[in-house]
Amino acid sequence: MPIKIPNNLPATNILESENIFVMYEDRAYTQDIRPLKVLLLNLMPTKITTETQFLRLLGNTPLQVEVDFMYTATYAPTHTSQEHLIKFYETFDKVQSRKYDGMIITGAPVEHLPFEQVAYWDELCQIMEWSKSHVYSTLHICWGAQAGLYYHYGIPKYDLPQKMFGVFPHKIDSANRDKLFRGFDDIFYVPHSRHTEIRHKDIEQIPELRILSESDISGIYAVGDVQGKQFFITGHSEYDPLTLKSEYDRDVSQGLPIQIPQNYFPNDDPAQSPIVLWRSAANLLFANWLNYYVYQETPFDLSRL
Template identity: 55%
Template sequence: MPIRVPEGLPAIDELSRENIFVMGRHRALSQDIRPLRLIVLNLMPLKLATELQLLRLLGNTPLQVDVEFLQTGTHRSKNVSKDHLDRFYRTIDDVEGRRYDGLIVTGAPVERLPFEQVDYWPELVRILDWAAERVWSSLFICWGAQAAMWHYHGIPKRELPGGKLVGVFEHEVVDRSHPLVRGFDDRFRAPHSRYTGNSRADIEASPLDVLAVSAEAGVYLAARPDLREVYITGHGEYERETLDQEYHRDQRAGLDPAIPRNYYPGDDPDRTPEVTWRGHSQLLFANWLNLAVYQNTPFDWLTRD
């Protein structure tokens, strides 16, 4: 089934070339079904790349999904045109009176700042409080997960002692009976790229369930028991070249970055990286959409006052 996105979004052409079914508004309105209404708070600087990454995952399920994009009105990205933001993005002022089946909050390159020093933190708090009341299930990624854990549960983020954690790491499933890991292998790989993290002990002391962990990267997946909050500490949405682009960007900036671990064949940055995480990432997003959103959201959720 298709995803429905705003007409004219640049990602549409690439998704169509990849045989991902993208439906226009007029055709969607002719179908006698209720699509899932999702909104993505895109905090990443390269917004077009993140749009494409997430839409690939959302478009790989049998559910019809209506996707909108949200930005922070108190901070404007320097890496995307104002025209693109004005055309395809809303702010919390635009959507505060609406309900959504699902929300995705991306990561952001601000993790080394205390939360309260992030210039859009008050607005993000407003969005998280709104989501708790008017979004059925929220999926938080990387710094977005750290921010939501702190706001909802007081779980602190901590500077990682070895510097930046970057690479593709092996994880194991902790609770095989949990619906979010249905169909997972016992072990799977996922990318990480961050300077901070949350301790397993802190998460386990909260109302959240720990579902998947890595000996090297820590907790990867956690969720509230009712699936209203789902937390991913890594970047399963990343494409083959994403960590490579980050590595060479940091090289050009003179930061002497570490080579991403378990990413390049032979740890050679001149070789094409291998994708070893795509299958589990697609399954995780499909499980969230199906089991946390579609099967749990009341049919009249969007029309409740």
């Protein structure tokens, strides 16, 4: 949340140069306050786990957030009970007349498929097109980020020689110090779990996009459009402490080739409890998105979107 200061306070320039968000008295007095409306398109098979991870982050701010849950009608989830879906979720036909301050499109375990071969691709394209006129700012996560970059900008994904798996150090692009990363340390950590990547050279060819953060090891982490209406996040800041362990144990039990996740188990020993390095950065990322790109920017009357 911003700090409210008197107009023309001498400390203003110093605070703003340090990326501290300040609000002048004049603006504070004219603000209207209402709950933020956020739509979560949950593409993960383990929907209850995923919704809990994102709600934990969305709920860790002073802002009041109302969340609607959506799943695709063109693919029937097999890991979530129909009772849960009926009680808590809606399909696109039920929400398409509404407008939202923010939207999150999750990842999905379909990286091995070309986008067009994903069962719900046509529906997802329809939703992403709808988001341009009905959502003020959209946060795309992991495969959702790759899908969004491909649909909106034609940017391809590329297969990796081995899975990008672990917790990796990242830095902020010094030329694009975006509000999304205000308050971040010079080096911060993010979990990654993916078999594909997007590449620097493709992003640079799109003038509407900016690379906001990347890693020397895991590559591009965050891309944003110049208006702050779309963000594409390739990692899993929302992951619980044991999520990577669960994925590792699953692949080992199935006899799949999988390396020990990097920077995760002490001494790379899966028998030990993982070290959480990303929790504070994750909370700050979602707090910044909600504050700077949703709460501070959307009109009080959503019908004006």
